Amino acid sequence: MRLTDYFLPTLKEDPAEAQIVSHRLMLRAGMVRQSAAGIYSWLPLGLRVLRKIEAIVREEQNLAGAIEVLMPTLQPADIWRESGRYEDYGKEMLRITDRAERDLLYGPTNEELITQIFRDSVRSYKELPRNLYHIQWKFRDEIRPRFGVMRGREFLMKDAYSFDIDEAAARVAYQKMFIAYLRTFARLGLRAIPVAADTGPIGGDLSHEFIILADTGESEVFCHADLLQRPAPAADYSGDLAAAIAPFTELYARSDEKHEPEVFEADVPAEKRVTARGIEVGHIFYFGQKYSEPMQCRVAGPDGKEIAVHGGSYGIGVSRLVGGIIEACHDDAGIVWPWAVAPFQIGVINLKPGDAETDDLSERLYAALTQKGLDVLYDQRDERAGGKFSDMDLIGLPWQAIIGPRGAAAGEIEIKNRKNGEKQTLDFDAACAMLAGPPTD
């Protein structure tokens, strides 16, 4: 993409309304614009990141055997009356009336809707297990939206819903999602810690929040240091699932609300105790027959008797992750994108548009990299060098390829690693090879 043909409204100064670093950087980097409190428009650069995260989430869900659907943002109130949550949900639920005075709502979540779909279509235990997910916008009318897209009212979320014949089977569905989540966050370039979460009225050990570490995170996490080193499990969903997740559940890991200092000190040696701040980016839990009972979602079991199915739900805050990744990956100059979610992997900076040799080398590099299927942003604007460097640092592409008249005359390209700032000068072929993959370190 040529920057001269793109839409990238960067800001030199910090907008007054943004306090938290990710919010400031998203506004300055031209990723989003606020429309109302907690409601954002996604500009091209931000949308690219959102889509990349979404794609990784989708791939890992599919690998784990979940099946994608797409439910609407607006739902009829009736099914929420069936589950009893229409009254319970309170003012967080945005309620809407259509022209025929029918009660609708902008969905804050989709348990009722998916349960309705499932119960109307599935009659036998032979069609279980199933896990259906979608990636859709939700709305929760938060009392106080803040932190940009991290605590918005409208947000993009992946939510999956599992259907099983009994608790033992539901546990398997839960473990699959547990693994998928570990893999998803690792691929996004994040360290996510699963912490035991409140299971509410159901009880049991089947609820975890996934927290990514960031200094500006909202919640405090207490965990064993070794948790931070463990690699995500392989995508082997027919193997021993319990064994695959054991490394992540056997060590102490709790958020501040469930933290017990005595247990922490007893279970974790002093040098292994980690206290950090984090952002909740995923939540999985088993809720049993909470919705299937009141909503009559039943299937015939092997003995012919009808059983209300056992359900679980599994959320990932896709739009929140955009902010969360920035919280975890930035420096004083701007964003530092992980390779997997960078809106473009490489920024080519032509320092002297109009100079024949500089133009020629820049164009050739841009064409060669694009040919390889890489996402390249080519800055050939007639701007000062300083402005281009600052913008490129701000938007945080992993590699910068800088081409000026002196280097161009010698056929040389300067490569800058955005993360550690290291620069090296390479010839054309070596530069192409280097830029084709993520920077090391």
Place this chain on the structure above:
RNA sequence: CGGGGCAUGGCGCAGUCUGGUAGCGCACCUGGUUUGGGACCAGGGGGUCGCAAGUUCGAAUCUUGCUGCCCCGACCA
């Protein structure tokens, strides 16, 4: 929802206390000089001062009401 703050050109702000023809920096447009980390000179465009009512000869400024946004707290992917 309780407490606090803000609203003046695209962005950041001054002016409000003490009423008198709306200003600064950046950005933008034109011309020129510049050109490896956010240049310089000259000229120029753009604002019913959040909305409404009131006080006054006169309101960005005083009064009342409303709306929007931000921050702190209790709640959430």
